[in-house]
Amino acid sequence: MTVEKLKETVLDTLKDVELVMGYQMGFDALHATPLFIRKKEDAERLIWNPLCVHNLTTYLPSLKKSRVGVVVKGCDSRTIIQFLQEGLITRENVTIIGIPCQGIISVRKVLKEIEYEPVEEVSFNSDSMTIKTLKGSKTLKIEDVWPDKCITCKYPTPLIYDYLIGEPVSFDRGVEVSQVIKELEGKSLNERLAYWQKEFDRCIRCYACRNACPLCVCQDSCIAETREPHWISQRLTLNEKFMFHMIHALHLAGRCVECGECARVCPMDIPVNILKKKINLDMKELFGYVPGVNAEDKPPMYTFNVDEVNIKEHGI
Amino acid sequence: MRVGVFICHCGNNIAGTIDVARVAEETRKIPGVVYATTYMYTCSEPGQEEIKEAIKREGLDRVVVAACSPRMHEMTFRRTVEKAGLNRYFFEMANIREHISWVGEDKEFNTRKAIDVVRMAVAKVMQNRPLFSSSFKINKRVLVMGGGVAGMQAALDCADGGLEVVIVEKSQSIGGMMARLDKTFPTIDCSICILGPKMVDVAQHEKIKLYAYSEIDEIKGYVGNYQVKIRKKATYVDWSKCTGCGACMEKCPSKNAYDYFNFGVAPTKAINIPFPQAIPKKAKIDPNYCRQFTKGKCGVCAKICPTKAIDYEMKDEIITEEVGAIIVATGYSLIDMDMLPEYGGGRYPDVISGIQYERLLNASGPTAGHIERPSDHEEPKTIVFVSCAGSRDKSIGIPYCSNFCCMYIAKQAILTKDHISDSQSYVFYMDIRSPGKGYDEFTRRAQEEYGVHYIRGRVSRIYPKGKKLVVRGADTLLGTQVEIEADLVVLATAVISNKDAAYMAEKLHISYDTFGFYVESHPKLRPVETNTSGVFLAGACQGPKDIPASVGQGSAAASKILALFSGETLESDPAVARVNINACVGCLKCVKTCPFGAIKEKELRDGRVVADVIETVCAGCGVCTSTCPCGAIQLQHFTDNQILAEVNALCLI
Ligand SMILES: Cc1cc2nc3c(=O)[nH]c(=O)nc-3n(C[C@H](O)[C@H](O)[C@H](O)COP(=O)(O)OP(=O)(O)OC[C@H]3O[C@@H](n4cnc5c(N)ncnc54)[C@H](O)[C@@H]3O)c2cc1C
Ligand code: SF4
Ligand code: SF4
Ligand code: SF4
Numbered sequence A: 001m002t003v004e005k006l007k008e009t010v011l012d013t014l015k016d017v018e019l020v021m022g023y024q025m026g027f028d029a030l031h032a033t034p035l036f037i038r039k040k041e042d043a044e045r046l047i048w049n050p051l052c053v054h055n056l057t058t059y060l061p062s063l064k065k066s067r068v069g070v071v072v073k074g075c076d077s078r079t080i081i082q083f084l085q086e087g088l089i090t091r092e093n094v095t096i097i098g099i100p101c102q103g104i105i106s107v108r109k110v111l112k113e114i115e116y117e118p119v120e121e122v123s124f125n126s127d128s129m130t131i132k133t134l135k136g137s138k139t140l141k142i143e144d145v146w147p148d149k150c151i152t153c154k155y156p157t158p159l160i161y162d163y164l165i166g167e168p169v170s171f172d173r174g175v176e177v178s179q180v181i182k183e184l185e186g187k188s189l190n191e192r193l194a195y196w197q198k199e200f201d202r203c204i205r206c207y208a209c210r211n212a213c214p215l216c217v218c219q220d221s222c223i224a225e226t227r228e229p230h231w232i233s234q235r236l237t238l239n240e241k242f243m244f245h246m247i248h249a250l251h252l253a254g255r256c257v258e259c260g261e262c263a264r265v266c267p268m269d270i271p272v273n274i275l276k277k278k279i280n281l282d283m284k285e286l287f288g289y290v291p292g293v294n295a296e297d298k299p300p301m302y303t304f305n306v307d308e309v310n311i312k313e314h315g316i
Numbered sequence B: 001m002r003v004g005v006f007i008c009h010c011g012n013n014i015a016g017t018i019d020v021a022r023v024a025e026e027t028r029k030i031p032g033v034v035y036a037t038t039y040m041y042t043c044s045e046p047g048q049e050e051i052k053e054a055i056k057r058e059g060l061d062r063v064v065v066a067a068c069s070p071r072m073h074e075m076t077f078r079r080t081v082e083k084a085g086l087n088r089y090f091f092e093m094a095n096i097r098e099h100i101s102w103v104g105e106d107k108e109f110n111t112r113k114a115i116d117v118v119r120m121a122v123a124k125v126m127q128n129r130p131l132f133s134s135s136f137k138i139n140k141r142v143l144v145m146g147g148g149v150a151g152m153q154a155a156l157d158c159a160d161g162g163l164e165v166v167i168v169e170k171s172q173s174i175g176g177m178m179a180r181l182d183k184t185f186p187t188i189d190c191s192i193c194i195l196g197p198k199m200v201d202v203a204q205h206e207k208i209k210l211y212a213y214s215e216i217d218e219i220k221g222y223v224g225n226y227q228v229k230i231r232k233k234a235t236y237v238d239w240s241k242c243t244g245c246g247a248c249m250e251k252c253p254s255k256n257a258y259d260y261f262n263f264g265v266a267p268t269k270a271i272n273i274p275f276p277q278a279i280p281k282k283a284k285i286d287p288n289y290c291r292q293f294t295k296g297k298c299g300v301c302a303k304i305c306p307t308k309a310i311d312y313e314m315k316d317e318i319i320t321e322e323v324g325a326i327i328v329a330t331g332y333s334l335i336d337m338d339m340l341p342e343y344g345g346g347r348y349p350d351v352i353s354g355i356q357y358e359r360l361l362n363a364s365g366p367t368a369g370h371i372e373r374p375s376d377h378e379e380p381k382t383i384v385f386v387s388c389a390g391s392r393d394k395s396i397g398i399p400y401c402s403n404f405c406c407m408y409i410a411k412q413a414i415l416t417k418d419h420i421s422d423s424q425s426y427v428f429y430m431d432i433r434s435p436g437k438g439y440d441e442f443t444r445r446a447q448e449e450y451g452v453h454y455i456r457g458r459v460s461r462i463y464p465k466g467k468k469l470v471v472r473g474a475d476t477l478l479g480t481q482v483e484i485e486a487d488l489v490v491l492a493t494a495v496i497s498n499k500d501a502a503y504m505a506e507k508l509h510i511s512y513d514t515f516g517f518y519v520e521s522h523p524k525l526r527p528v529e530t531n532t533s534g535v536f537l538a539g540a541c542q543g544p545k546d547i548p549a550s551v552g553q554g555s556a557a558a559s560k561i562l563a564l565f566s567g568e569t570l571e572s573d574p575a576v577a578r579v580n581i582n583a584c585v586g587c588l589k590c591v592k593t594c595p596f597g598a599i600k601e602k603e604l605r606d607g608r609v610v611a612d613v614i615e616t617v618c619a620g621c622g623v624c625t626s627t628c629p630c631g632a633i634q635l636q637h638f639t640d641n642q643i644l645a646e647v648n649a650l651c652l653i
């Protein structure tokens, strides 16, 4: 079984790294939480199922100087590739344990289905899950509670790994552009503005989206808080929130690996990932570039080229 | 903070369409402004005195001048405030002339706009920090790129001025296009006879080092201290042994190599010396044609060479030179004949280009100076010249004039008559452009003394008829169609920039226009400077130009460098990027984007890696500041906070 194989590999890896990151059960049966394995015994708590939603690679840049192992899904592996392109991690220091993924769940969607009842027990069959609550049990097709990113996912099998647990899988629903983007593209500029104003008005500036994003690297110097330069004040007006999100989106232009963590962690359920996904579509069109797919690629925003693939300003 | 604002009338230039008194009045209300006044000509000596006095009298510590573009007088006023004891960066200029009074007519609107612009400048100046330049030592050597007439002149003038010069010439010999010409207008003196001595001077000058058949691979550094990687391309002949005897060329069995020097008028050998006066006069193998390379066996030249100079295994060699300034004199190219299908360009052998004709006229050319038709080697009697072949033609993307064709056509027509006395030349032209000294007289002489028939109009089609070519065109002066049966047609093909011009510009960090010609710092007042300090322009690489103009620019560029190098050190511009190491997260994105390679990584004592700007290399372009996600790298004098202060002054009130 995958978990046994996973444990075996993790223990193997632990021999020459300080720490391996995987998943364990969280505070209830519907939530997993990251597991930091430093000792053999820790590995006993490892799990692997569609609840393992977190992008654990987020921790890698801050551990740049240590030797670590990390368990990744297909989508998470793109973050590693992006890190490598941006020189944020050292490949030799990271042991990548890849697991081909059949799609994870959106806890938020599941909770909605079970009407936010406290969860007693969760079990998985091949393509469905059964959730037992005090009020009874409910079986859901996993596909129906996929987060947005699984619907557009093109890389369910990790693109980079040292170990692969299980057989490579492929599923591609042929969905290039997520539904929300399609709907937004159909709207007028004013309608779009109104949409985002409504969304961002809810933002409480908790910065969970920023903190969860593996590619937000500014740490304490984030423009949301610095005074030098002083771009955004601490007032809680829509202007400030809007500005923060615009800058967040622009800083992720051509870098966002679409892991969806920002949207997943937002306590206010704001689809913050959508802006970045849309910019990525533009980046693909303009620069022929998709983030986190090939470690040899050069991110277009980090290079200075006279002419780009689709921007022939100088005709040379 | 005590800000003083000086609003200039500029005679009527500003005061004519801006109520300057009202601007002063409104300015006095801005918090921080303690003094505001108007003055007729602020840049005049009394105007500057007024500023100095006000600084003392009013105790000003910041100054704003609302006047013309900072490109005109920013330096003047910086010096003024410095003389009065302020740091020169405690000064801001509000451009209310070029940006307002000259472009808008509505006085009320202009006045309001001027008030806004002054308010922004005040907000900025209050955020300014004192900046200090540092001085650095310079390496007084000069790199000249391109050994055409412009580059040679520049090199000789620099060397005569005592500077060491390195010339990098892409082709096998120096001389450029001028070495290919027969005679030169307007004096009809033999081109190589006047150029040859200069070439020899270059070769013999003890301060000049020449790398022929070489190219620039990489340029690093900044004004005063460049490191240049030069690629000496493999010639397959050891030039330290080659005596230029030409024995190899005589015996080489590969007789169909393309002759770049002669623009393909006739084929040449796979191993060749381009022309008798070549400098250096050394042989080179063209591996595209050499049998040793194409067939893997031959070795004739190796056997024949008396000094055993042939080396089929030769590889490119990279040499690094250190210099302090660069003169770019890479010249120009001509469009391919294929671009002119309506004239039969590239299709009919007897339709040739002006430069090919120049080679036919030339006594050391492939026909030894006999004019003959490429098709049957017969002497042509009727010759038609077509000017503006490609030039001034928007449809092929060349809207500009190629500058010297009108003149060389007149020259070639005159020479034709000298060579073949019973010949008749026709010139189709749009206008005759001959504004130089003695130029108009020259074109007139072609018509009046040499009987060259000038037809004002464009050629619509050229097609063969038997052995002849029918040139059909309009005569717009007579309002008729004309048809001339010609033996030979010469097209004055348009001048274009070199293929690698834009690519070289990127390496040099200089600007180029849409056509690939390099852009000078100011079209009138800084014609040989570029916007990158330390890099200068000379000759046709900046735009089509004849020999006198190219030589003039070569000398001008040299004089600029002699002035630049007159001291031992240079002052750096402190308005460069600086890293706040407390905010820098060491992502090094800036290092990757800086087009000048001005940023390197630095390890702090605690092991943290941050970015570090080399002050002298930074050109102040600001690319890094927009790359840095956390605003850790800031362009001094243009920091985010300073710009935000301006934006706020404009938008928040
Ligand atoms: C048919 C014809 C007739 C002409 N007749 C006259 C005339 O009678 N009188 C007159 O005044 N003008 C005449 N001209 C114009 C004249 O050719 C130019 O004014 C002159 O050659 C310009 O000199 P230059 O040094 O700027 O450029 P060029 O002569 O083009 O020299 C540039 C040099 O730089 C080298 N180079 C190019 N790229 C690089 C690189 N990347 N690195 C290193 N080296 C490089 C080239 O190999 C070349 O040697 C004529 C032009 C033509 C086409
Ligand atoms: S996580 Fe959500 S609420 Fe928090 S800052 Fe981001 S968008 Fe705003
Ligand atoms: S912006 Fe959101 S989706 Fe993109 S990489 Fe960051 S967390 Fe993932
Ligand atoms: S981009 Fe900014 S944070 Fe990153 S290394 Fe450069 S200065 Fe530091």
Ligand code: SF4
Pocket: B576, B577, B593, B594, B595, B596, B597, B598, B599, B613, B617, B618, B619, B620, B621, B622, B623, B624, B625, B635
């Ligand atoms: S401003 Fe920044 S990007 Fe531009 S030259 Fe200076 S360091 Fe490089």
